[in-house]
Amino acid sequence: NAGVTQTPKFRILKIGQSMTLQCTQDMNHNYMYWYRQDPGMGLKLIYYSVGAGITDKGEVPNGYNVSRSTTEDFPLRLELAAPSQTSVYFCASRELNTEAFFGQGTRLTVV
């Protein structure tokens, strides 16, 4: 049972480039989340989804987009990378009122 899998683990982007962070889970969870974590700042919610076809903004959605076409996958898209998006990104999944399971993270640097 793999849990939550994120790819890539590391990436360096140039300002203005685009990329997609992949997230897939094999636990058949309805709820999926994208967080970013900056040093000393905890986890901030970017976007979340309560089921296939349904997404909603979190605390810091600007500069990002998501889609949820299947229960398993919840990719995060950066359209025009900016230095402020340098961070560690975590994907998580859960069922309602239960604990969230996290992936191992994607460390992104925008230069």
Added chain:
Amino acid sequence: EDQVTQSPEALRLQEGESSSLNCSYTVSGLRGLFWYRQDPGKGPEFLFTLYSAGEEKEKERLKATLTKKESFLHITAPKPEDSATYLCAVQYSGNTPLVFGKGTRLSVIA
């Protein structure tokens, strides 16, 4: 205004020196409070869920407790391998996402 506040930001303990980490929350309607451990370069790992005031959970040297406005993570006789960042998260009513505190960085020195 922060809805979840953790203290202290950092804590340095000698091996065997017991202590407590605090997580306070400011909004009513708590549906669950979660404790996670995070090692450097890794994703958060689930430790405990607490649902109601008075509830306690234990695992090895860790014990989590919950009151109506805060939770404590008690660490008894810690070892160097307990060094990590400990995160607290709360879920409020409905299907709202977890809201995380900034964490406490714990260092246990041999």
